[in-house]
Amino acid sequence: MLKQFEELSRTVRNLSSVTDLLKSMGEKTDNVFDIEDNFRGSEQMKVCVDRVKAIPEARAMMDDRYMGSAIDLEALSKLPKGTLGHTYATVMKTLGYDPNFFRQREIETDDDWVVVRLRKTHDLTHLITGFGPAGGELGVLSINAVQIGYPASVVLQVASIGLALKRQPEKLSYVTQQAARGMGMALEIKPLIAQRWEEGWDKPLQQWREELNITDPVIDEPYSMKNRLPDLDLDW
Numbered sequence: 001m002l003k004q005f006e007e008l009s010r011t012v013r014n015l016s017s018v019t020d021l022l023k024s025m026g027e028k029t030d031n032v033f034d035i036e037d038n039f040r041g042s043e044q045m046k047v048c049v050d051r052v053k054a055i056p057e058a059r060a061m062m063d064d065r066y067m068g069s070a071i072d073l074e075a076l077s078k079l080p081k082g083t084l085g086h087t088y089a090t091v092m093k094t095l096g097y098d099p100n101f102f103r104q105r106e107i108e109t110d111d112d113w114v115v116v117r118l119r120k121t122h123d124l125t126h127l128i129t130g131f132g133p134a135g136g137e138l139g140v141l142s143i144n145a146v147q148i149g150y151p152a153s154v155v156l157q158v159a160s161i162g163l164a165l166k167r168q169p170e171k172l173s174y175v176t177q178q179a180a181r182g183m184g185m186a187l188e189i190k191p192l193i194a195q196r197w198e199e200g201w202d203k204p205l206q207q208w209r210e211e212l213n214i215t216d217p218v219i220d221e222p223y224s225m226k227n228r229l230p231d232l233d234l235d236w
Contacts, residue, residue, distance in 0.1 A: 009192050012080070020087060030103070032152065032156070032176060035155060035156070036115050036119075036151045036152045037103075037105070037115075039151040039152060040083035040111055040112075042151065043146070044112075044149075044151040044154075047149060048114065048148050048149045048151060049110045051116055051148045051149055052109075052110075052148050055191045055193070055194050057191075057194035057195075058191060058194035060191050061114050061117075061194065061196065062095055062110055062114070063159065065107055066108075066117075066196065067116065067117065068120075068196060068198030069163055070227055071089030071100065071120075071198075072091075073089045073099065074089075076201055077089040077093070077180035080205050081204070081234075081235075082130070082205060082206070082235050083129075083201065083203060083204055083205065084127075084200060084203055084208055086202030087127065087205050087234055087235075088123070088127055088201075089123060089233060090232065091127060091225065091234075092123065092127070094229060095229075097123065097133075097209060099120075099123065102116075102122070103119070114148075117193060118150065118193065118218065121192070121193075121195075121197060123141070124197050125143065125144075125192055126207060126225060127205070127225060128192070128205070128209065128214065128217075129143065129182075129185060129189075129214065129217060129218055130219055130225050130226070131178075131218050131222050131224065132218075132223055132224050132227060133225075133228060134224040134226035134228070135222070135223040136178060136224065136225070137225055138157060138160050138161075138178040138179050138221040138223075139178045139179070139180065139182035139218065139223065140222035141153040141156050141157045141160070141187075142178070142179045142180075142183045143182045143185060143186040145183070145186075146183050146186035146187060147159050147186045147192065147193070148205060157179060160175060161175055161176060169200070173184065174222070174223070177221075178223050181221070185214070185218075187210050189213050189214050190211075190212045190224065192212070206235065217236075219236050224236075
């Protein structure tokens with residue numbers, strides 16, 4: 001009975017957070033963190049963690065509680081053009097994004113490690129796949145949903161499509177194309193949660209993509225990073 005009550009309470013809290021997030025058109029990022037935190041200790045998160053553990057490289061990172069060094073945009077800006085670090089720093093500074101904006105959380109369990117690791121590397125996932133911020137968010141959510149069954153990504157993916165169907169049916173094609181693109185990519189590329197990005201800032205972005213089997217990054221689609229930042233002189 002207690003477990004059923006906990007699950008019901010979690011569902012109600014998630015529904016409230018998703019509703020607030022969608023009302024803000026995705027601008028209330030605290031709602032995303034609330035949804036992630038709400039899955040702490042859930043059966044859904046346990047299944048996700050088990051899937052991460054099934055990836056040897058990710059299991060090793062989890063066991064070591066690997067988080068990599070803190071992200072220093074100024075230092076990364078000094079790396080050669082075309083490297084992952086230089087490209088990432090250029091994009092983040094142009095957008096005015098803080099790489100450490102995410103809600104911190106003590107890493108006491110495997111659940112915690114997965115959540116914090118995904119939070120820290122979220123914008124890197126955008127860059128490495130080509131999905132732009134805001135407009136390409138559903139693509140990134142779809143990758144995490146397919147590759148490791150990350151509960152928050154699954155909830156937000158379904159909610160986004162449902163919202164488009166109900167309130168903006170003219171955008172349903174655009175939204176579902178993003179989801180399909182991300183899901184298709186997720187099946188082809190290596191697990192992104194298993195990557196030690198911080199140890200390869202000086203590696204060319206294109207080399208990273210080749211090694212991850214990202215043979216068709218999101219470049220020319222309307223929800224791409226390039227489309228969002230067309231004036232940046234970067235090798236997308």
